[in-house]
Amino acid sequence: MSIFNELQTSLEEAISIKHGKAQASRTTRHEVADVKAIRAALHVSQAEFAKAMGTSVVTIKSWKTKRRNPTGLAAKVLATIQDNPSYFSERMATVITSNPTNERRETGKTSRANARCAVPPSPKF
The missing domain is CATH 1.10.260 (434 Repressor (Amino-terminal Domain))
Known part of the structure; x- marks a missing residue:
């Protein structure tokens, strides 16, 4: 998979998470x-x-x-x-x-x- 395809997939995943269609795989919080x-x-x-x-x-x-x-x-x-x-x-x-x-x-x-x-x-x- 090319870096462009990886970035595109990642952005599509981020949009799905933002619209509530998917859950984030992890959440990082700093105290x-x-x-x-x-x-x-x-x-x-x-x-x-x-x-x-x-x-x-x-x-x-x-x-x-x-x-x-x-x-x-x-x-x-x-x-x-x-x-x-x-x-x-x-x-x-x-x-x-x-x-x-x-x-x-x-x-x-x-x-x-x-x-x-x-x-x-x-x-x-």
Whole structure:
């Protein structure tokens, strides 16, 4: 079967599912991490948590109140921290050693590259 035929079959199946003529063979749901519970378990402030996550305190607050949900890398990192709280300690150690604030104190400048890389890539799942 050619890739075109596979795509066509797949799209026809999707349309059938949408119109209720067929059932989906599987449904994938991802739980949204409970930021409030994670922070409480780690005993860290919103500012410390935001710094480790490489985001703003406003974003952490919106996740906590469930006004917004973390997506992409942030969601993966939160899920990892929720499953393995020691991962947060490892992230904090990395953030502290690559802290742009410390660089600013020493050199008077902060490189843009260092300012953007507060949270290293999450482990492969």
